[in-house]
Amino acid sequence: MISGWIQPTSSGGGSGRSGSSTESFSAQQNNHTISLTALWFYWTATSAVRHVTGLVASTDGDIIYVKNVGSTYAVMLDNLSGSSTAGNQFDFPSAVDYPIPPGAIVGLVYCGNSSKWNIFSTNNGA
DSSP states (O other): OOTTSOOOBTTBSSSOOOSEEEEEESSOBSSBOOOSSOSEEEEEEOSSOEEEOBBOOOOTTOEEEEEEOOSSOOEEEOBTOTTSOGGGBBOOGGGOOEEEOTTOEEEEEEETTTTEEEEEEEEOOO
16 A cells, blocks of 8 residues: 555445456547456556546545556546546546656546546656
8 A cells, every 4th residue: 555545445435446457558548447346457558648538437435546557658637528428537626637657656536426537646656
């Protein structure tokens, strides 16, 4: 566990996820379907920066961690992108897209009130 980060358990933190899922992206991901059980997602952008415009909706309070395990390209989380259904979109402070550079980690939580994914923690990979 990373110091200062929320660690979900089966008794709280949303769905009680555990385990991991690894994916490589060679194109933009719209309404991207993620494992309903994995807590950690290890993503790689191949041959260029790859955009993820949204994740298939989850339950209120559901928490996931995403790490860019690539060595060259960022994975870009697109803020309120119309390429994904409204309930699957990301909603970030200052309404800006959020890059996950190689080695970096981002914690995301699904907010049932707004029906959006929000960032709750980051690590720049340094």
